[in-house]
Amino acid sequence: MTAKRASKVTVEPVTVEPVTVVVAERPDDERRLAWLRQMLFVRLFDERCVELYSATKIRGFLHLCVGEEAVGVGVISALRPDDNIVATYREHGHALVRGVPPGAVMAEMFGKREGCSGGRGGSMHLFDVDRRFFGGNAIVAGGLPVAIGLALADHLRHTDRVTVCFFGDGAVAEGEFHESLNLAALWHLPVLFLCENNLYAMGTAIALEQSETDLALKASGYEITSWAVDGMDVEAVDATTRRALATIRGGGGPCFIEARTYRFRAHSMYDPELYRDRAEVEHWKERDPLTVLGDRLRADGLVDDARLAAMDREIADEIDAAVGVGEAGTDEPVEDLVRHVYAEVVP
Amino acid sequence: MTTMLTNPAATVGVVHLTYREAMRQAIREAMLRDDRVFLMGEDIGHYGGCFAVTKGLLDEFGPDRIRDTPLSESAFVGAGIGAAMGGLRPIVEIMTVNFSLLALDQIMNNAATLRHMSGGAVGVPLVIRMTTGAGRQLAAQHSHSLEGWYAHIPGLKIVTPATIEDARGMLWPALCDPDPVLIFEHGGLYNAEGDLADPPPVVALEGAAVRRVGTDVSIVTYGGTLPKVLAAADALAADGVSAEVLDLRCLRPLDTAAIVATVTRTHRVVVVDEGWRSGSLSAEIAARIMDEAFWELDAPVVRLCSAEVPIPYAKHLEEAAIPQVNTIIDAVRQVLRDDG
Numbered sequence: 192m193t194a195k196r197a198s199k200v201t202v203e204p205v206t207v208e209p210v211t212v213v214v215a216e217r218p219d220d221e222r223r224l225a226w227l228r229q230m231l232f233v234r235l236f237d238e239r240c241v242e243l244y245s246a247t248k249i250r251g252f253l254h255l256c257v258g259e260e261a262v263g264v265g266v267i268s269a270l271r272p273d274d275n276i277v278a279t280y281r282e283h284g285h286a287l288v289r290g291v292p293p294g295a296v297m298a299e300m301f302g303k304r305e306g307c308s309g310g311r312g313g314s315m316h317l318f319d320v321d322r323r324f325f326g327g328n329a330i331v332a333g334g335l336p337v338a339i340g341l342a343l344a345d346h347l348r349h350t351d352r353v354t355v356c357f358f359g360d361g362a363v364a365e366g367e368f369h370e371s372l373n374l375a376a377l378w379h380l381p382v383l384f385l386c387e388n389n390l391y392a393m394g395t396a397i398a399l400e401q402s403e404t405d406l407a408l409k410a411s412g413y414e415i416t417s418w419a420v421d422g423m424d425v426e427a428v429d430a431t432t433r434r435a436l437a438t439i440r441g442g443g444g445p446c447f448i449e450a451r452t453y454r455f456r457a458h459s460m461y462d463p464e465l466y467r468d469r470a471e472v473e474h475w476k477e478r479d480p481l482t483v484l485g486d487r488l489r490a491d492g493l494v495d496d497a498r499l500a501a502m503d504r505e506i507a508d509e510i511d512a513a514v515g516v517g518e519a520g521t522d523e524p525v526e527d528l529v530r531h532v533y534a535e536v537v538p
Numbered sequence: 539m540t541t542m543l544t545n546p547a548a549t550v551g552v553v554h555l556t557y558r559e560a561m562r563q564a565i566r567e568a569m570l571r572d573d574r575v576f577l578m579g580e581d582i583g584h585y586g587g588c589f590a591v592t593k594g595l596l597d598e599f600g601p602d603r604i605r606d607t608p609l610s611e612s613a614f615v616g617a618g619i620g621a622a623m624g625g626l627r628p629i630v631e632i633m634t635v636n637f638s639l640l641a642l643d644q645i646m647n648n649a650a651t652l653r654h655m656s657g658g659a660v661g662v663p664l665v666i667r668m669t670t671g672a673g674r675q676l677a678a679q680h681s682h683s684l685e686g687w688y689a690h691i692p693g694l695k696i697v698t699p700a701t702i703e704d705a706r707g708m709l710w711p712a713l714c715d716p717d718p719v720l721i722f723e724h725g726g727l728y729n730a731e732g733d734l735a736d737p738p739p740v741v742a743l744e745g746a747a748v749r750r751v752g753t754d755v756s757i758v759t760y761g762g763t764l765p766k767v768l769a770a771a772d773a774l775a776a777d778g779v780s781a782e783v784l785d786l787r788c789l790r791p792l793d794t795a796a797i798v799a800t801v802t803r804t805h806r807v808v809v810v811d812e813g814w815r816s817g818s819l820s821a822e823i824a825a826r827i828m829d830e831a832f833w834e835l836d837a838p839v840v841r842l843c844s845a846e847v848p849i850p851y852a853k854h855l856e857e858a859a860i861p862q863v864n865t866i867i868d869a870v871r872q873v874l875r876d877d878g
Contacts, residue, residue: 275624309657318656325623326656330647336613337648340620340628347576347602347626354620367643370613377608531658532692534716 233284258455261480265428280315294516303520332365361392410447422452579631615641650693678848686819707741724762746796752782815843837876
């Protein structure tokens with residue numbers, strides 16, 4: 192571990208020019224390396240999913256977070272194990288970073304009994320109650336009311352647990368977003384609203400769907416402490432998340448983070464990407480979160496080509512093992528079709 | 539079929555009260571029995587409840603457990619779902635069934651499906667209470683009977699307390715149930731009065747109940763039309779017609795065995811449902827009779843439902859739109875005339 196020193200992280204507060212916040216303690220090298228590894232894992236896992244989709248092992252909708260890894264990694268790695276997470280249908284990365292076993296995630300996408308939702312949910316509905324991962328929700332903004340309810344339960348029991356709710360910029364146009372922010376602020380609930388603004392609601396550009404495209408500003412209208420942060424910079428995401436979590440646990444009520452990010456790949460496997468220029472995608476790839484952090488770690492002498500290649504190989508082996516779990520997975524008997532609709536034991 | 543699980547030996551007295559008071563007592567008892575129980579909804583606290591069911595509870599239990607909400611049906615129903623997932627036992631009150639449509643995403647896409655989508659891992663032990671039904675000249679956005687719609691949805695349990703006993707007794711088993719239960723309270727019932735054993739009888743959440751025994755015809759109904767059906771049965775008795783009245787009590791799961799049993803006793807059936815006829819609960823009941831008791835029928839099943847129109851404001855039109863004692867009597871006479 193290198194000596195502790197202050198590091199500079201750019202955080203953009205609402206409505207003012209970007210300022211540089213001095214974080215008291217620079218994250219230690221182990222954490223920075225872990226972020227790189229987690230982001231790389233999520234990236235390679237999602238890319239393997241594309242291959243498996245083409246091979247028809249995975250079906251249905253498949254939403255990849257390639258390009259957006261810094262958000263899930265930066266936020267979730269800052270959480271405590273007892274915090275709650277409500278995620279969206281683009282949640283493979285979130286589940287993996289939370290510690291849901293990759294084999295269970297893969298088996299779920301294979302529709303197998305060994306999947307983290309028993310094969311009933313698929314790619315969009317990954318659950319792991321033990322890790323307080325309350326699902327991928329595939330109704331845009333549909334997870335926000337549930338998240339404030341989880342927070343309400345903690346609030347009424349006087350715990351300092353936080354519920355983090357992920358959603359995209361598209362959700363900000365939904366009534367459930369506005370109802371939920373209002374209620375959370377009104378009741379001072381311990382919830383972190385985490386907007387992954389990738390500039391498109393499926394294929395509709397943010398300028399075509401939001402009257403105010405500064406989403407953190409919009410959220411601040413509900414008297415919620417709000418930040419916009421560079422969502423391609425995991426260190427900035429981490430620093431902002433820690434500030435938000437400290438605020439919430441300290442009794443400051445709900446917080447909102449708009450992580451400005453970008454989806455490098457199509458919305459889903461069905462998306463022909465007619466709505467954006469290739470040049471725009473290439474421009475954003477210059478800010479690839481793996482490169483942003485990777486370059487800093489190289490400069491600090493923490494990684495080199497050999498180390499990165501070794502990391503790649505290790506991760507590939509782990510993903511191979513996860514695919515193996517999916518391949519070896521078993522089909523739930525059709526006789527069990529109508530299970531899991533009601534509790535099987537009623538007290 | 540379930541009948542009241544009263545233990546006569548335990549009855550020490552009788553109290554006279556309204557359906558509204560019975561419901562309030564049920565909420566109060568649940569709050570006292572289990573500190574995980576809390577109530578939230580629009581105007582339930584400071585206002586005292588739109589239908590005065592929750593009057594006085596804010597003073598007794600305080601604002602943490604009697605929570606006035608903004609007019610945000612989706613957010614507070616979803617918050618109830620989340621709080622239930624988080625280990626509490628929320629009761630969410632929605633002012634009327636028409637307003638519940640603003641929360642339909644949460645009820646359908648989350649409450650009803652989370653257990654299944656999670657492979658059985660996530661339960662939603664939530665109770666939602668709402669007013670339903672016509673008869674008070676509240677026109678087309680406050681008067682509908684959509685409980686049949688909700689009964690279409692796997693993952694939900696739908697109950698319709700129609701008696702003082704059920705108003706007093708169904709809430710507790712609903713709260714004990716590990717899955718979401720929607721309680722539909724017909725607005726026309728709140729002022730209904732009756733006697734209730736003290737201590738109140740324990741009732742089951744599910745299962746139909748025979749409210750009147752008869753031999754000539756079965757009238758199958760639920761909720762707000764039960765008093766009308768019982769009045770019609772009284773009038774028919776005066777004319778020598780013995781009608782059996784089956785109160786469904788729970789629309790999902792539907793007590794098919796109780797329906798088949800009453801058909802098997804009387805061989806003629808009238809289904810009375812304040813919901814619309816097309817694609818309705820009454821259609822489901824008729825279909826189940828076809829499936830399981832066709833050869834018991836001496837005449838085709840007769841259905842009496844609301845007219846296929848949004849509920850009008852004008853009193854005479856509203857009355858004409860929904861089942862009434864005289865139209866129930868007519869429907870019974872029709873099924874008795876029919877020789878199949």
